[in-house]
Amino acid sequence: MLLSLAGSLAQAQNTTWGFGLPITSNLANGTLTCSVTDPTQGVKTFGQNNVTLVRNVDGMVAWATATGYGFATYDVNLHNWQSIGANINTAITTLQTAYGVGAYATNSAYGYVRYNPALRQWATGGASTNSQGAISTNYGVVVWTNGGGAYGYATYDPAQAQWKSDGTAGAAGTTIVTQHGVVAWRTNNAYGAAIYNPVLHQWETQGSAGTMSEMVCDNGVAAWSSSTRYVVAAFSPTLRHWTSTGYAASVVANSLQITDGTVSFATSQGAQTLGYGVATDQWNSNTATTLYCALLPITIPQSPFVYFHNLSIGASSYSIACGDGQVIARRVGWKQYTSSSTYAPELTVSNASITSTCTGTVQVALATQAGQASSLLAPVPNPATGTVLVMLPVGTTQLQLLNLLGQAQWEALVPPTKTQYQVPLAGLAPGAYQLVVQGPAGPISTRLLVY
Structure with a gap:
């Protein structure tokens, strides 16, 4: 079935997460039943037995059994369910799915998956560990630690059709978090942050030696604090590098937070606020972080698929008008166009006080039957x-x-x-x-x- 059949894609183009069909799942007495409504073939079902746990988010369903795991999605171009999983003879300790990414962990391993609709295949990553750790996924990014202190992070690069990961051996007590595409970590003697640069196809990192007791990240910004100092860092969406600063201060415990990219915390001298200015590439006291819109459409060669990446800063909500009537209400997402044209997708980002928009350009040239087969x-x-x-x-x-x-x-x-x-x-x-x-x-x- 050729990808240019617009009629068969009508429902798949109306989901708020991008490409894919809504999945209905039901778990009863250990039997998992999933169903979708294919626009041309009606209801299509998929099932698994001996299931103990189910996650169903944004067109991907994940499940665990007593000895294994699995993930499934429905490919409307193939008119069939696509699944991946394994019986690993050990219990699943963590199972997550969000933004089209699935993640799992056991007492001795961790892994992550993503379905690439342009290639019509699953992409996987992961490794074995010597001790139980933790894994989580959010906004297309996966982060993990093991019990020995090693930590890492990964995201799927659609342009290179592979997972891109980074990380290092740490020390006991390592903590890592991710939010809105930003990663932050701290160990007993170091701290740092990372964000993926889809233009250079690499992780951009920054960090330093030191002991921090708290950290947060969100909206293009990361921050750390201890009882004697604080450090803030922002990734410039225009210069595409990290800018950080820090000061000695007695920071009150549990007061560090980020709201719409602006860092706030309490000290013995009172409340403090720091904001990053995109135009000046500087941090300033008593000001808010600039809301800046940065949409990066990633076209897949010889394909009607586009992946919308996002390096916006200071935003808490996102909406991508694809230019053909579909709106993706996510920070990132897959999109399949069904007509040859030049599109001008528009990203709208907002926070509690302001809204900003920016556009990109996507050229789609759908081929004839012979050309598309090629x-x-x-x-x-x-x-x-x-x-x-x-x-x-x-x-x-x-x-x-x-x-x-x-x-x-x-x-x-x-x-x-x-x-x-x-x-x-x-x-x-x-x-x-x-x-x-x-x-x-x-x-x-x-x-x-x-x-």
């Missing part, structure tokens, strides 16, 4: 080494990899119902190759670079 071939990653994932047009029967002389270096017969294939690249010399599929529309090819 676009589905887009190998990921490209260039590649080891293996490469290829999305197949429906009805593909054969897949070949040719060198520049037209000689077959690898080939395989493909069941016509298969929609993706992992092509092995081991043993191939670095260089350019032609990936060719045989299907109902005849031979279709695309270029692949191997390194």
Whole structure:
């Protein structure tokens, strides 16, 4: 089924979280039953047995059993449920899903998942640990610690089709939190913050040595305090770097907070307020943080999908008008366009006292049936080494990899119902190759670079 069938996507384009269908879930006597209403095929159900816990948020359902976990979503383009999970013979201690990201933890491992509707596959991450830790997810970011003090954080980069993570070994007592895309942590002898830069495809971090007893983060800002000093930091949405400052002060315990990007706390001299000015790239006393709108649409090559990223600061609510009638009431989200056009999505951010808007530009060129079938071939990653994932047009029967002389270096017969294939690249010399599929529309090819 081709992605340009606008009629079949009507309901999927009306959800406030972006792409996907609302899921109805019911857990009765250990049996989980999930259902969606496919616009062209009616009610489609999915079930699991021996379920003890369920989470159902924004078009993704998560469940735990006594010995395993699972996540599922409905792909309206494939008209089928897509699920992932495992029986790991141990109990799940944490299970979360938010903003299309699922996370779980056990006494000896943690993991996280996200479904990529452009590639029609799950992306996973995680690791084993030597002791029980904690994991949480919010606004597309996952943070975790283990009992030994190591900590980390990750987010999914749609442009590179992979999880991007960072972190380090810490010490006992490590704490890490995330809110509105900002990460903050503190150990027994250090503290810091991080935010993901989708332009450079990397985490931007800042931190210092020292002991802090409290910390908060939100709205592009992080803050830490102890009984003798405080430190505040903001990530500039224009310069895309961290700016921090700190002073000696006797901060009252449990008074540190962030409201709409403005930091406040109490000292022995009275209440204190600090705000960050985007235009000056400076922190100032007795002022509010500037509300600044920063929308970053991430287009997926040869795809009608766009991922809306957001580096706004000082905001507490978000609304993305996609330019085709759909409004995403989330900080980030997937969007699938159904018509070729140039769109001007508009982000509206607001806090308790002010509202700001900004726009982006998205160019969508949906292909004809043959052209769109060709676009589905887009190998990921490209260039590649080891293996490469290829999305197949429906009805593909054969897949070949040719060198520049037209000689077959690898080939395989493909069941016509298969929609993706992992092509092995081991043993191939670095260089350019032609990936060719045989299907109902005849031979279709695309270029692949191997390194």
